[in-house]
Amino acid sequence: MVNLRVPCRPIIAYRPIRPSDLVVLEKLHGDLFPIRYESEFFQNVVNGHDIVAWGAVDHSRPDGQSDELIGFVTARSVSAKDSEIEDLLSFDSSKTDQTLLYILTLGVVESYRNLGIASSLIHEVMKYASSISSCRAVYLHVIWYNTPAIRFYRKMSFHCLRRLYNFYFINGQHHDSYLFVYYVNGSRSPCSPLELVTLFLSYAKRGFKSMAAKLWRNEERKMSKWPKCKESGCLLPTVQNKRIITAEGSRSQFV
């Protein structure tokens, strides 16, 4: 784990992540997250392929380190229609170009925490999302036991919309996640009676599908002696979000 000594007067600056950040970015992800990300993910981040990313640096560190990342946030734009939160957005569904910004990873070196660095990085993301007129919300998943992160997102005015059961699969264990959303550009969660009925029906449908899938899996398990998937150290969402499979190819997620 990176645990740098923080100078008594750090001079924190924020900038977009660039190719020269590759090695440090990869190291920080390795230190802060319980999963391994593919090198393609880091290449996409530093080269801005389909991903936007900001870093924090401390200019008061000695030469050679004064531009080294001590925090980062990465995010990618997704189509609202294809997202799992389409039903939780109150927007004109006839408009097909609506987008969302999905936060992939966020981290700050331990010794630099509680200085407001993650807050500033998230503000960059919010500012960026608000500047895109088609963008309706910023959203993310967080593993159920990551209390500092959960407190942090609440403090940043994110709304916790759902608990997703068994969303992650890490080292042979399933874990739930929370889905947090921050609405931008006048978007909001549904609140008219019709919207709430639609939302209720969509939940009921989802619940029915999930129950059917569970029953189906139980049947399959009975029928097959061997499990179909190999367990891995990777973070695999299981039921709820089939779109995001692994950290590979920039479709990663964080915990």
Ligand SMILES: CC(C)(COP(=O)(O)OP(=O)(O)OC[C@H]1O[C@@H](n2cnc3c(N)ncnc32)[C@H](O)[C@@H]1OP(=O)(O)O)[C@@H](O)C(=O)NCCC(=O)NCCS
């Ligand atoms: C979650 C995480 C990113 C927060 O980073 P951070 O830079 O410490 O966050 P901030 O400083 O912006 O805010 C965190 C706390 O510091 C406090 N804070 C904010 N600005 C502050 C300031 N200027 N001075 C003192 N405290 C401050 C906040 O009130 C907040 O306190 P609370 O949430 O305990 O009530 C960090 O803990 C981390 O990297 N964790 C490991 C990776 C991880 O879990 N990522 C998130 C995955 S979902």
